[in-house]
Amino acid sequence: MKQELGWEPKLLGFLCRWCSYAGADLAGISRKKYPANIEVIRVPCSGRVDPLFIIKALRLGFDGVLVSGCYPGDCHYQTGNYRARRRMAITKKFLEYIGIEPQRIQASWVSASEGGKFAEVVTAVTKELKEIEHNQLFADEK
Amino acid sequence: MKNNEIQQRLRQEAKTLLEQGQVEYIVGYETGSLKFTTTPLLTKNKDDTDRLIVNPFIVNNLSVYLTEIKGKVGIVAKGCDSRSVVSLIQDNKIAREDIVIMGIPCPGLIDLKKVELLLSKDRDELGNITRDEDRVVITIDGKGRDFPITEVLFDNCLECQIPTPQEYDILLGEPTTPISGNVSKRTNIKELEATPREERWNFWKEEFSRCIRCYACRNVCPACFCQRCFVEESEPQWILPTPKWQDNLIFQVIRNIHVAGRCTDCGECERVCPMNIPLRSLTRKMYEIVDELFQYKAGMDKNALPLLTAYEPTEAEDFIR
Ligand code: SF4
Ligand code: SF4
Ligand code: SF4
Numbered sequence: 001m002k003q004e005l006g007w008e009p010k011l012l013g014f015l016c017r018w019c020s021y022a023g024a025d026l027a028g029i030s031r032k033k034y035p036a037n038i039e040v041i042r043v044p045c046s047g048r049v050d051p052l053f054i055i056k057a058l059r060l061g062f063d064g065v066l067v068s069g070c071y072p073g074d075c076h077y078q079t080g081n082y083r084a085r086r087r088m089a090i091t092k093k094f095l096e097y098i099g100i101e102p103q104r105i106q107a108s109w110v111s112a113s114e115g116g117k118f119a120e121v122v123t124a125v126t127k128e129l130k131e132i133e134h135n136q137l138f139a140d141e142k
Numbered sequence: 143m144k145n146n147e148i149q150q151r152l153r154q155e156a157k158t159l160l161e162q163g164q165v166e167y168i169v170g171y172e173t174g175s176l177k178f179t180t181t182p183l184l185t186k187n188k189d190d191t192d193r194l195i196v197n198p199f200i201v202n203n204l205s206v207y208l209t210e211i212k213g214k215v216g217i218v219a220k221g222c223d224s225r226s227v228v229s230l231i232q233d234n235k236i237a238r239e240d241i242v243i244m245g246i247p248c249p250g251l252i253d254l255k256k257v258e259l260l261l262s263k264d265r266d267e268l269g270n271i272t273r274d275e276d277r278v279v280i281t282i283d284g285k286g287r288d289f290p291i292t293e294v295l296f297d298n299c300l301e302c303q304i305p306t307p308q309e310y311d312i313l314l315g316e317p318t319t320p321i322s323g324n325v326s327k328r329t330n331i332k333e334l335e336a337t338p339r340e341e342r343w344n345f346w347k348e349e350f351s352r353c354i355r356c357y358a359c360r361n362v363c364p365a366c367f368c369q370r371c372f373v374e375e376s377e378p379q380w381i382l383p384t385p386k387w388q389d390n391l392i393f394q395v396i397r398n399i400h401v402a403g404r405c406t407d408c409g410e411c412e413r414v415c416p417m418n419i420p421l422r423s424l425t426r427k428m429y430e431i432v433d434e435l436f437q438y439k440a441g442m443d444k445n446a447l448p449l450l451t452a453y454e455p456t457e458a459e460d461f462i463r
Contacts, residue, residue, distance in 0.1 A: 009221050050372075050396075050401045051396060052372060052380055052392075052396050055392050055395060055396065056392070059388060061211050062189075064273065072455060072456070073455070074352070076150065076406050079453060080431050082453030083451065083453060085453070085457070085458060085459070085462070086435075086436065086449070086452075086453060086457075087399075087450060088461070089458035089461065090399065090428070090432060090435065090460075091399055092401070092429070092461055093308075093431045093435070094395070094398065094399060094402075094428055094431060095332070095395070097335070097431075098341075098342060098346050098391075098395060098424070099337065099339050099340065099341075099342035099343025099344070099345070099346065100343070100461055107461060107462045107463065108462060108463035109462060109463070116299060125303060125431060131260050137343065138382070138388045
């Protein structure tokens with residue numbers, strides 16, 4: 001499929017307030033360069049993310065969704081990210097089965113000190129999204 | 143044990159439970175109003191226990207009532223149903239000591255739609271349907287026709303690995319084994335998996351264009367026990383109430399994710415769907431994903447943490463950056 005010229009993917013990030021959001025903040029403060037394709041929703045914990053948020057974002061036309069939280073063992077609430085991990089694992093496989101491109105469902109662990117890693121993740125995800133077509137999954141006509 | 147012996151024993155046990163005050167309610171099956179069908183029987187009255195039946199048409203997963211009944215309950219449960227009961231215990235929706243499980247080692251249930259299709263006849267034109275081990279005899283105009291039982295059992299029964307209740311207080315009959323023999327399994331799922339991504343999406347888009355959002359699939363499901371379902375939330379309104387395919391699909395996809403690890407592949411959602419949407423091709427797939435990733439099957443152990451509450455320090459990481 002041909003992409004429109006100058007097409008830029010839209011990425012929605014759900015970042016946990018303790019680690020990944022702080023990591024994103026640090027990326028900004030330390031002037032790390034990364035694509036401006038991400039919009040961010042701060043959540044109390046990656047465990048707060050109901051897969052419903054992900055599919056709703058796709059329904060609204062986002063090209064991809066990134067859920068990012070603290071590394072295993074570092075969750076502010078001890079177990080939130082473990083739960084997020086199980087949920088994301090089944091969600092990803094299931095959405096793939098019904099026909100959603102796997103590239104649209106992304107996850108990462110980014111700590112509060114990893115501004116650099118956050119920039120890398122957004123760069124890599126944006127690149128992957130550019131390689132697939134613009135999200136028209138929920139469009140009425142193709 | 144033959145069905146009528148099981149039925150006799152069930153009636154006795156149920157009566158005793160009520161008489162001795164061990165339970166307040168009995169939930170089982172009685173003869174339905176349409177030919178061959180059965181319907182749930184929920185009663186406090188010991189004389190009603192004579193109406194309890196066991197036959198190849200006891201389709202409902204009765205555990206769906208448990209969260210709504212206050213007081214001790216004696217429930218008739220097939221293999222899958224008993225696991226739904228256990229799953230509800232795991233989720234703290236009911237207490238084990240409030241439930242008396244009258245387990246039925248399940249030889250599989252007969253799908254009347256398959257029978258009608260097989261004979262190109264309406265169920266009202268049929269005389270009798272009798273199961274004899276791995277055969278079924280169907281009489282039309284007084285003449286009996288004989289088929290392998292695998293031709294008429296529900297798909298989920300053909301694929302069932304745990305037909306005997308694992309958790310029970312009374313087991314009505316001898317433990318039974320999964321259906322073997324020459325049956326094609328997971329046909330729809332296998333076909334879908336072999337289809338290109340875009341066609342898979344279009345397949346579901348087409349299927350859910352038919353959905354009328356009656357919510358029968360949700361209401362019949364023992365794993366869908368939320369006081370307030372996300373589809374009815376208004377702040378934010380996740381999906382519109384009008385049945386557009388996009389929202390229909392989101393509803394079903396999210397429902398499947400919500401019941402992951404609780405779904406016992408009882409097949410009730412697919413059976414009740416008035417639009418014949420192949421819902422088991424979703425629920426069964428999720429059942430397999432859960433098993434593959436976490437070696438977890440719903441409702442096997444009442445003391446286990448529910449799937450999405452439990453975790454191992456390292457697992458299922460490969461997709462995380
Ligand atoms: S039972 Fe069928 S038609 Fe009704 S809401 Fe569920 S999928 Fe849609
Ligand atoms: S679909 Fe989800 S929110 Fe609705 S009743 Fe089922 S589990 Fe609860
Ligand atoms: S999702 Fe369907 S098959 Fe699974 S437990 Fe609920 S009604 Fe049964």
